[in-house]
Amino acid sequence: MSAIYSDAWYDDMKALINGSEQLGKKAPQTRIVFTLEVMGDGVSPYVPKEGGLYFLLAIENGKVIEFRPLAERHDGKGLSFRFTAPATVWEGVAAGQKDPITSGLRGEIKVRGDMRFLMQNADAVKLAVDLYANQVSTEWPLGRPPYAAN
Amino acid sequence: MSFCPRRYLEISPPLSQRGARGDLSSVAIPVVLTGSEEASGLADMLHQFIEQTLADSPRKVQQARRLAGHAVFRSAEDEELCVGITFAGDRIELHDGGTPDVAGAMITADFLTIAHLTSGQESPFRLLVQRKLKVRFSVLQVPFLLGMLRFMQIGTETTPARWWWPVAAAVVGGAIYWYVTAHF
Secondary structure, X not given: OEEOOOHHHHHHHHHHHHHOHHHHHHXXXXXXXXXXXXXXXXXXXXXXXXXXXXXXXXXXXOEEEEEEEEOOOOOOEOOOEEEEEEHHHHHHHHOOOOOXXXXXXXXXXXXXXXXXXXXXXXXXXXXXXXXXXXXXXXXXXXXXXXXXXX | OOEOOOOOOOOEOOOOOOOOOOXXXXXXXXXXXXXXXXXXXXXXXXXXXXXXXXXXXXXXXXXXXXXXXXXXXXXXXXXOOEEEEEEEOOOEEEEEOOOOOOOOEEEEEOHHHHHHHHOOOOOHHHHHHOOOOEEEOOHHHHHHXXXXXXXXXXXXXXXXXXXXXXXXXHHHHHHHHHHHHHHO
C-alpha cells in the first residue's frame, strides 16, 4: 500500500500495468507517450489550488518503459495524448468512486490526441483505466475522497 | 446560439499526424462545435475524431460532402449526454447537449461499442442484434445513417467498394430485426 501520488504509488501502478498479461496482448505495439495532468481545484488536499502535478508515461508493447513526474506542463511536442482533470476527479477514479470512461464522456477528464487511435485501442484503454481504478491499494494520508467542499 | 470552434492541434504527436497526406486546406470542411460553454467529453471527442478523419483523408472529405442529414449520438453510460451532428455538405455541426428531437435519428451506445464500430472490430449488424447499439430512425433516414456510419469507420478509404453493400444490407436487416423485436 502506498500514498497517493508518491513514487511508490506510481511504481505500484507501473508494476500492475507491466504485470497484466491481458493488457500486454491488447495494447498496441507502437510507442505511446502521454501525460496525466492533475490540476489543483481547491478541494483536493493533495494538490495546491493553483498548482498541478504532471506525469509523463511512455508505453511500448503494452509495457510502461518510462514514467516520471514533470516540473511543468508538457509543451505537447511528441505527445500522443494528454489527459487533464481536476485532482478530485483523478482521486475519485483512484478511489474506485468514479468511472473513468464516464468521466471522460462527461468532460471531467479532458482528452487530447488521436481519437481514431483511441477508438482502435479502446479495449486496451479500458483495461488500463480499470487497473488504475480498481487494483491499486492507495493510502490517503490527508483523507480519502469524496472530500467535504471548502 | 454561440459558436465555439475547438482545435486539438496543441498536440503535435506522431500518432495524430500519421497518414496525413499533402495540403488538404482546399478541401477541408469546417467542423463547428456549438452548445454549452463547457463541452462534454463526448462532444469534444467526436469533434476531434471528425476533424482528424477529414484532415487525414480526401476520400472522407468527399464522403462528408455528399452527406446531408442530422442524427443524435447518446451515451449509454449517461443518457443525459447527447450530441447532435448535422452534415450540411459544406460544413459539419456538432451541437452539445439539449433535448433530442423525438422524430430525429438517434444512436445510443456505450464507448466501447462505438469504438468497436468505428474501428471495424464489430459489425453493426452484430451490435444491433446484441442490443449494444440502439438506433432509432425513420426509413427516410436510412441512406444518411448508412453514409454517416461509413464516414465514421476508420480506414474504409482503402476498402473496396463492394465491401460496403453486405454491411449496408446487414445494418438494414439488423435495424429491422431490432425494430420488430422491440415493438412487437
